[in-house]
Amino acid sequence: MNGRANNKCATIGMIRHLYIHIPFCARICPYCAFYKDLLDRSQTARFCEALLRDLDQQRAILAISPNTIYFGGGTPTALGISQLEFLLSGFHERLDLSALEEWTIEANPGSVSARKAGLLHKLGVNRISLGVQSWDNALLKILGREHNAEQAEQSFYILREAGFSNVNVDLMFGLPGQTIDQWRKTLEKTISLRPDHISAYCLTYEEDTEFFLRQSRGELKANPDADADFFEMTMSILEDAGYEQYEISNYSRPGFSSVHNRAYWFGKDYLGLGPSAFSTVGLRRWQNVADYRLYADRILLGQSPIGSTENLTNEMKRTERIALSLRTREGFSRTSVQDRHCVAEEFVAIGLLRQSNGNFVLTQKGKSLADSVAEAFL
Numbered sequence: 001m002n003g004r005a006n007n008k009c010a011t012i013g014m015i016r017h018l019y020i021h022i023p024f025c026a027r028i029c030p031y032c033a034f035y036k037d038l039l040d041r042s043q044t045a046r047f048c049e050a051l052l053r054d055l056d057q058q059r060a061i062l063a064i065s066p067n068t069i070y071f072g073g074g075t076p077t078a079l080g081i082s083q084l085e086f087l088l089s090g091f092h093e094r095l096d097l098s099a100l101e102e103w104t105i106e107a108n109p110g111s112v113s114a115r116k117a118g119l120l121h122k123l124g125v126n127r128i129s130l131g132v133q134s135w136d137n138a139l140l141k142i143l144g145r146e147h148n149a150e151q152a153e154q155s156f157y158i159l160r161e162a163g164f165s166n167v168n169v170d171l172m173f174g175l176p177g178q179t180i181d182q183w184r185k186t187l188e189k190t191i192s193l194r195p196d197h198i199s200a201y202c203l204t205y206e207e208d209t210e211f212f213l214r215q216s217r218g219e220l221k222a223n224p225d226a227d228a229d230f231f232e233m234t235m236s237i238l239e240d241a242g243y244e245q246y247e248i249s250n251y252s253r254p255g256f257s258s259v260h261n262r263a264y265w266f267g268k269d270y271l272g273l274g275p276s277a278f279s280t281v282g283l284r285r286w287q288n289v290a291d292y293r294l295y296a297d298r299i300l301l302g303q304s305p306i307g308s309t310e311n312l313t314n315e316m317k318r319t320e321r322i323a324l325s326l327r328t329r330e331g332f333s334r335t336s337v338q339d340r341h342c343v344a345e346e347f348v349a350i351g352l353l354r355q356s357n358g359n360f361v362l363t364q365k366g367k368s369l370a371d372s373v374a375e376a377f378l
């Protein structure tokens with residue numbers, strides 16, 4: 001490590017959490033607001049080369065020794081076996097991974113094979129987040145997913161057979177036309193597979209998506225009352241099955257909460273590589289350009305991929321941390337809201353917050369209104 005990096009290290013500390021954005025998808029889902037693009041196999045090798053160069057650029061500036069690495073997207077498993085091998089080996093060659101606790105890769109059931117799963121496991125990935133979304137084929141069609149329920153189940157078993165003992169299943173509720181009975185069956189089917197972690201998100205109609213357009217034309221309609229029922233059922237069925245709700249949308253078997261996501265929620269620094277990826281280091285936040293061709297062009301020319309930066313204040317970070325940690329089972333500490341103490345007490349009085357070990361924590365009723373409670377502290 002050069003002197004420059006050591007100086008930075010002394011000023012801002014070691015980077016412990018890495019996020020890598022792989023933007024390729026075999027198919028574009030009509031509700032998705034993430035930065036992604038259709039898989040173009042003629043571009044992926046160049047893109048992987050650029051990612052490793054990006055890592056090299058960052059290593060020249062920052063001290064990096066990750067506890068967690070998270071490959072998200074997009075669909076990281078849309079990359080071919082040789083590209084994944086090139087990329088992951090490149091991380092091994094460039095980073096000290098002796099402190100690594102968790103290395104997650106998001107996978108879509110349509111792009112999981114036994115060979116790919118075996119390679120990922122061999123190269124040190126120890127957590128897979130599988131984008132199942134639903135076990136109902138009619139709903140999967142509405143969501144525009146490339147896989148069906150049978151493929152998703154097969155992928156789950158492939159991952160287990162490859163040796164993954166930490167698998168998350170991603171699910172969505174509040175889908176167009178979805179009944180409470182369909183959602184119950186999806187939860188029960190998921191539980192029967194015994195994944196270690198379950199994420200259950202409510203569909204939101206995000207701007208610049210096909211679903212948003214269809215909603216504005218009146219073809220699709222959000223139903224907050226039904227969403228609240230889905231959410232209540234999720235908490236009750238998953239908790240009865242032994243999953244702990246450690247964040248509003250995330251449930252795990254004991255010992256399997258996501259170290260990487262918890263780092264975000266508790267305001268730790270993180271470095272993002274890849275197009276559109278955010279980084280927050282100290283009081284500086286930046287985002288890379290959300291265009292993978294431009295990203296690769298810039299990196300390969302030795303230029304910065306940063307598209308925008310923001311200077312944060314300690315106050316901004318504090319309020320952000322409250323809003324995020326509020327969603328977790330630990331909540332936020334009394335000392336972090338000294339100036340808004342009375343606001344917190346009012347929420348306690350109306351039964352949305354409770355006090356636990358010196359922290360304010362959402363009650364069961366408060367979990368349904370988490371966003372409104374968080375807003376009061378911003």
Ligand code: SF4
Pocket residue numbers: 024025027028029032033034036073074075108131
């Ligand atoms: S696979 Fe995931 S990232 Fe790709 S379009 Fe669908 S939801 Fe978005």
